[in-house]
Amino acid sequence: MEKQDQLLMKKQNKNLVLDIIKNKSPISRMEISKITGMSPTSITRIVHELHEQGFVRETELVTSGVGRKATLLDVYDDVLYTIGVEIDRLIVKVGIVNYIGEIISFESMTRDVTENYSDTLEKLNNCIKELMTEKDIRTEKILGIAVGLPGFIDYKNGIVKVSDQLGWKNANLANDLKKHTGFEVIVDNELKMKIVAENFMGMAKDSLNAVLVGIGSGIGSALILNGEIYRGESNNAGEIGHTVIDPTGNVCSCGKIGCLATYISEAAILADSRKVKDVQSIDDVFDSYRNGESWAINILDRTSTYIALAISNILCLYNPEVIILSGNTIKKFPEIKEAIEKKCDLYIWEPLKEKVKIVYSMFTDRGVVLGAAIQAQNTLLDLE
Incomplete structure (x- = not known):
């Protein structure tokens, strides 16, 4: 011993x-x-x-x-490399990252909603090989791959238990992608990967306690507590989209009534908007807001209220130093920031206001890829 x-x-x-x-x-x-x-x-x-x-x-x-x-x-920045991957409903992103955390090669590919699991893996494998060839990186220099995607992930075994956005269920992604590429693979929820990037060089750099909130096709969060990703018992810590805020409210895809996601997600905003106007996309709703249409102003005002309530609840539960807001809604509709901040001032418990910083992610389209690659390095590098 x-x-x-x-x-x-x-x-x-x-x-x-x-x-x-x-x-x-x-x-x-x-x-x-x-x-x-x-x-x-x-x-x-x-x-x-x-x-x-x-x-x-x-x-x-x-x-x-x-x-x-x-x-x-x-x-040496080229002593080893890791590969970060983001898979979302309509897009797949791949990046090769060197030892000091620089993305040296990046590719973004569209993904059709009808694309099946095998086709996505084949596309990924081809892209990885092309990027390695382009940068003349030998196989033995690659430490491994990490994938971030939306859904309920069995992190320990690399299994996608359920991803509604991708239509995957019980997909053994780590094992299947390893068969394609020959590299070690880890898999996690996209927000958990992204908060690693925020902690590495973003808005949560050097923070011991931070929360990242993603608002877009759904709403979720990832937590760093005492300097470590907090996962909970089944890697579902932070799944605030399924917290019930109105037991007499809207029906959620999970089968419950009144989940937060049914008021904040893009699908929920679109569903309410279509009761008033024939809109084709979330961008149409944002444009209607900018044109001063009262129905759009009311719907997005309600959205900002529920976001502020979610932030207030997170603060009371975890008391982080910083809360980072990110996601498609924040990116495409920056006007919502002011409304969220005003309502946070209204709803956040006074003793918590003094210490917390509410900020916005500095990453646009590469945060998940970078965080995944850093997580691969943190997990797979084993110095003898």
Whole structure:
């Protein structure tokens, strides 16, 4: 047991040193020693091992100041790559991401609503191979693939239990995509992937407690609590779309009455709009609002009210530092931001207002892809 404990500690120390170099480079060995409390001898040994494995290099820069100059350390950005994938109802996105989190190649493809599961996997496999060829990336450099998609996901086994948007049920996506590509695959809900990107370099960077709310074809959220993704017992933590807000309200696709999604989702907005006017898309509703049509103003005013109520409930339950709003509704209809903020001021419990920041995602179309690739690296990288 003692030997096992020592091996585990050595592995943890090695990971710690690599993380410090990656996040604080260029940095000297002495600075790493001060940060970690490890001896300079231990740091030198670990750095040597990381150099031998191809992760760490000495830069041409040296520290300035009085005394002996120390060579600074950096990481190789091309030591490994991960592939991030987003699959949505009408679009599939693929990106190759290097070790320091830069998307070096990206492709977006349309997806027909009638496209079946096998066709989507074949399309994905072909796209991945094309991007690798285009950037001349060898197979052994790819650590793995991570996929983000809407639905109820068995994260541990990589199974899509149910995705209403894609029409998939009990799809063994991780195993099936691995058969196509030969790479290790992890699968998760798209918002959980996106909050990883927000925590890595977005609006939740360095936050220990944050919530991402996605508003579009449905409404859902993802949570980081104490620096980790909070999943709940079955990876469904954050599924606020099926919280009941009106037991005498609208019928939801899940079979219940009065779910939040039946008031906020694009489908719900369209259904109510079509009672008044023959609109073809959500864009038509937004245009009607901009044209000053009272029915559209009333429907979208109600939408902003329910969004604010959802934010208020999330704050009372989790008390995060930051709530990030994202999704198609926010992107296509930025006018709703002001209405949400005014209603948040009205509905949020006073003691919670002082600390929380309500912000908007800085990612437009690549957040899920980046977050998925970062999650693949976090999950699959195992330093010996």
